[in-house]
Amino acid sequence: MATIPESPVNDPMLDPITGENLVIAPGHTFKSVTEEVSRIVLTGHTPLGWYFGFALAGSIVIMLLTAISWLFLKGVGIWGLDIPVAWGFAIINFVWWIGIGHAGTLISAFLLLFKQQWRNSINRFAEAMTIFAVICAALFPLIHVGRPWLGYWLIPYPSTMNVWPNFRSPLLWDVFAVSTYGIISVVFWYIGMVPDMGTMRDRCKSKVGQYFYGLLSVGWRGSVRHWMRYESACLLLAGLATPLVLSVHSVISFDFAVAILPGWHTAIFPPYFVAGAIYSGFAMVITLAVPIRKWYHLEDLITLRHLDNMGKVMLATGLIIAYGYAMDVFMAWFSASRFEFFMIWNRMFGPIGWAYWVLITCNIVLPQLLWLRKFRTNPTLLFLISLVINTGMWFERFVIIVVSLTRDYLPSSWGTYKATRWDYMTLGGTLGLFTALFFLFVRFLPMIPMSELRVLLPQSKIRRKAEPLEAGD
Amino acid sequence: MPVQEGIYGLLAEFNTPEELVVAAKAAHDSGWRRLDCYTPYCLEEAAEAIGFHRNFVPLVCLVGGLMGLTAMFLMETWVAVFAYPLNVAGRPLFSWPAFVVPAYEWTILWAGLSAGFGMLALCGLPSLYHPLFNAPNFRDGATTDKFFLCLEASDPKFSILESRAFLENFQPTSVVEVEY
Numbered sequence: 001m002a003t004i005p006e007s008p009v010n011d012p013m014l015d016p017i018t019g020e021n022l023v024i025a026p027g028h029t030f031k032s033v034t035e036e037v038s039r040i041v042l043t044g045h046t047p048l049g050w051y052f053g054f055a056l057a058g059s060i061v062i063m064l065l066t067a068i069s070w071l072f073l074k075g076v077g078i079w080g081l082d083i084p085v086a087w088g089f090a091i092i093n094f095v096w097w098i099g100i101g102h103a104g105t106l107i108s109a110f111l112l113l114f115k116q117q118w119r120n121s122i123n124r125f126a127e128a129m130t131i132f133a134v135i136c137a138a139l140f141p142l143i144h145v146g147r148p149w150l151g152y153w154l155i156p157y158p159s160t161m162n163v164w165p166n167f168r169s170p171l172l173w174d175v176f177a178v179s180t181y182g183i184i185s186v187v188f189w190y191i192g193m194v195p196d197m198g199t200m201r202d203r204c205k206s207k208v209g210q211y212f213y214g215l216l217s218v219g220w221r222g223s224v225r226h227w228m229r230y231e232s233a234c235l236l237l238a239g240l241a242t243p244l245v246l247s248v249h250s251v252i253s254f255d256f257a258v259a260i261l262p263g264w265h266t267a268i269f270p271p272y273f274v275a276g277a278i279y280s281g282f283a284m285v286i287t288l289a290v291p292i293r294k295w296y297h298l299e300d301l302i303t304l305r306h307l308d309n310m311g312k313v314m315l316a317t318g319l320i321i322a323y324g325y326a327m328d329v330f331m332a333w334f335s336a337s338r339f340e341f342f343m344i345w346n347r348m349f350g351p352i353g354w355a356y357w358v359l360i361t362c363n364i365v366l367p368q369l370l371w372l373r374k375f376r377t378n379p380t381l382l383f384l385i386s387l388v389i390n391t392g393m394w395f396e397r398f399v400i401i402v403v404s405l406t407r408d409y410l411p412s413s414w415g416t417y418k419a420t421r422w423d424y425m426t427l428g429g430t431l432g433l434f435t436a437l438f439f440l441f442v443r444f445l446p447m448i449p450m451s452e453l454r455v456l457l458p459q460s461k462i463r464r465k466a467e468p469l470e471a472g473d
Numbered sequence: 474m475p476v477q478e479g480i481y482g483l484l485a486e487f488n489t490p491e492e493l494v495v496a497a498k499a500a501h502d503s504g505w506r507r508l509d510c511y512t513p514y515c516l517e518e519a520a521e522a523i524g525f526h527r528n529f530v531p532l533v534c535l536v537g538g539l540m541g542l543t544a545m546f547l548m549e550t551w552v553a554v555f556a557y558p559l560n561v562a563g564r565p566l567f568s569w570p571a572f573v574v575p576a577y578e579w580t581i582l583w584a585g586l587s588a589g590f591g592m593l594a595l596c597g598l599p600s601l602y603h604p605l606f607n608a609p610n611f612r613d614g615a616t617t618d619k620f621f622l623c624l625e626a627s628d629p630k631f632s633i634l635e636s637r638a639f640l641e642n643f644q645p646t647s648v649v650e651v652e653y
Contacts, residue, residue: 031617176575184582187585188585219599
């Protein structure tokens with residue numbers, strides 16, 4: 001880890017003992033943190049920038065709807081799909097989006113189990129990011145099936161045709177993994193929000209808002225008996241979501257690893273996919289957190305400590321990815337298989353070889369800057385690195401899926417791939433959908449869990465000797 | 474069951490968690506059983522003070538998870554072996570290792586749904602109305618920054634004057650009567 005500076009003189013945001021950045025700015029009270037978070041939602045005055053941003057994202061969603069409508073009219077032929085590359089942008093985007101979602105679950109579940117309290121201020125919007133990313137991800141397989149109105153055939157149900165799905169197929173495992181992931185993420189997110197909904201209900205001035213938050217709060221009143229059950233439920237959900245998140249991306253990697261295609265058929269895929277998912281997900285959390293803390297002046301609650309820690313997680317997972325890439329190359333040689341060897345050669349120097357070098361630059365070379373504390377604690381630089389990593393992770397899926405498919409065992413069946421404008425419109429459109437959903441989220445729901453922020457304050461701890469200390473007010 | 478008219482209980486408001494825990498502990502020690510604390514965040518010491526040590530959310534979660542596991546595994550077996558036997562490259566029909574993945578996902582799905590909604594059910598939520606919301610100071614503080622102790626009228630020890638005097642001992646900011 002980085003060296004700790006010896007003299008953090010007079011900077012109130014640094015812990016006097018450790019020299020680390022504080023998780024929450026000093027001087028806050030229960031009331032002030034509550035107000036800081038709830039004012040963003042309860043203000044009657046929506047900032048102009050919000051309207052502008054939402055309108056922009058909304059118009060991109062219209063582009064997505066256009067692309068999907070045309071797809072439904074004409075079929076998947078409007079995309080760049082062909083034989084041999086029958087899995088193109090749709091599956092790349094699916095894997096990319098679902099990977100992004102994983103960091104949200106990791107922050108809300110994994111770090112909760114490890115009692116990493118710094119995650120308290122970022123877990124709500126990381127979890128929201130998960131849900132919106134899963135929505136974007138789930139869209140792709142559904143529109144990719146060709147006849148989306150028959151998408152329900154994926155679900156086992158007693159039909160008059162007497163046909164049942166094949167439970168031995170990883171593609172069906174995917175249906176259960178992703179749907180479970182989506183549902184559990186929503187439940188975890190909502191259950192975590194119930195106490196805050198109570199706060200919103202009690203602080204909201206408008207009648208409509210009181211009904212809205214009142215219904216969502218299910219009558220939460222903060223009884224300690226309820227709190228204890230609530231804590232148990234949250235811990236259990238965290239304990240369940242952690243193996244879930246690992247299984248989801250493992251199952252997705254089985255879609256590839258179970259096939260015999262060179263470049264897909266490797267045992268390293270599950271761990272390497274999971275690490276990649278966390279890597280890109282943390283990058284997306286930073287992409288969202290940096291502008292949000294700036295626009296809504298939340299520097300007190302999302303401090304440099306959070307950015308620093310997330311930078312460290314990215315560095316660690318990035319190195320796991322680097323190991324994965326190195327193993328790909330090593331195994332291509334070590335397997336003594338001509339086809340494996342050719343696959344790596346084609347990946348590096350074939351017609352689409354540039355994509356491999358883009359991914360190496362974005363995922364391995366540039367993120368090494370995160371070793372420097374300066375890059376982890378400078379929001380702008382970190383934001384730029386997070387964009388680079390997100391791009392790199394998209395290219396990783398592109399290389400795995402498209403480049404492997406273009407040239408398999410039989411040279412006579414080789415082909416190439418060129419995405420069409422509809423591919424780009426759908427990819428860009430989901431970015432718009434994600435952004436639009438996020439705009440709605442920050443406007444109507446408390447994006448930082450107030451009840452968990454209160455726990456971070458020193459006055460929340462019981463002092464044995466009843467020393468006087470100004471709490472609340 | 475508590476009566477549905479008259480007084481629900483006496484509600485004392487405190488500024489700090491320490492004061493609340495002291496008062497709650499004293500009340501529980503002197504025999505109060507129908508009492509509750511209301512706090513803006515999870516204050517485990519208060520739950521300990523009123524003798525609430527364990528809850529059944531983990532059990533509900535376990536049962537839900539086992540049900541999900543069994544249901545999915547049995548369905549997969551039934552589908553693959555009896556309802557729609559499909560010969561895939563000569564592999565056995567009962568290819569259980571492949572069934573583990575969906576069964577695992579459903580274990581998590583049903584355990585998670587049971588934990589989340591089971592928790593709400595055990596708490597008696599949703600209940601959009603509660604007499605405490607009638608107290609003038611409750612909604613201002615309980616979900617923001619104040620700590621409340623409520624002695625409920627259904628407790629045999631309850632008496633408006635004595636209970637109020639008991640609560641006043643701990644110097645609360647206020648003690649109010651809560652009506653249904």
